[in-house]
Amino acid sequence: MYQYRLYPSQKQEKRLFNTFNICKNIYNELLELSISVYKENDVTLNRYDFNKLLTGLHPEVFSQVKQNIGDRVHKAFQNFFRRCKDPSSKKKGFPRFKSRINSITYSQSGFKFPSDKRLYASKIGNIPIVLHRIPYGTVKTLTIKRNRVGQWFAIFACEVAVKPVKNTSKKEIGIDVGITSFATTSDGVFVDNPRYLVKAEKRLKLLGRRLSRKKKGSKNRRKSKRLLARQHLKVGNQRLDFLHKLSHELTKNNKILAVEDLNIKGMLHNHHFAKHISDASWNAFVSMLEYKAVISGSTLVKVNPRNTSKTCSNCGAVADMPLKQREYQCNVCGFVCHRDLNASINILKIGQDLPESNACGHDVRPSFLKAVVVEAGTILDNS
């Protein structure tokens, strides 16, 4: 994906808003129709049904953009069926109607570059664009998006042939994601949320409190809202930057990376866990590790998080570990270790036993593991 800033003129902006609005109506109409057809005939409409319905309607919107809206409704319905089958999902209702749509997608054609400073999008015009770098590969789709602060973007999805790379590193690592430290690795590194991010998040809370004190419908409230949206954007960008750099480092320097399967983790823990803000960034972090591992030729394995914090990484004994207890103390072998570090070592051990990690040529269990344990934890009584 390549993302570039767009600077549409007032006229173009008006056309874009109008298109968004029509697309929202199309979305809601198609959804309503799908729901009633499903309720009455137990049939789901597919993209061909939608395309047939849409031909000739709304000539001011490019045909593929309309078809893409049909695809979105179809996808929302697929998600609805998946939720129905999933016993752990709490949301069982039909897909929701939309109050607004913030992006449109040209799926194959309808866009081109008349010059290196303009993007032509059918039915919108030649929009000024800043191509700060050249996209690689074949451009497949264009999405035009507006964020909450009012900035416009063009996002190109490109298809690139990835050359298989061999990761020359021999290191294997277990990663535990947590609340006190963002991540802890089995080689004894505690990665905290960067200071600038903590500071920016604090300001986010402050701005949120300020907004809640403003009178509804007032000019000050509107101003406050804009400031809050800007801060949200800033925090989001800073967080992404942090996650990109961290996941890049880890995948570049390790041949095998083991993480907990967050899907299972979410189910194991109570609802407090799921509600935590970090949830979203852990998910983003793991998906970054996933695709960056492919690029750098390393292997990411997801392990069942069951008992990773309760097991002694030295002798394998299992003990109860309430969340507030920050240190693992083994009653069996006397091993003492930071809670998260102990968990990350367990994650690595489980990961190494999975067939996925053995498939990629890893053969010998590294001896560094034991050394790390000794260095990071303290063995009190190893009799």
Ligand SMILES: [Zn+2]
């Ligand atoms: Zn032990």
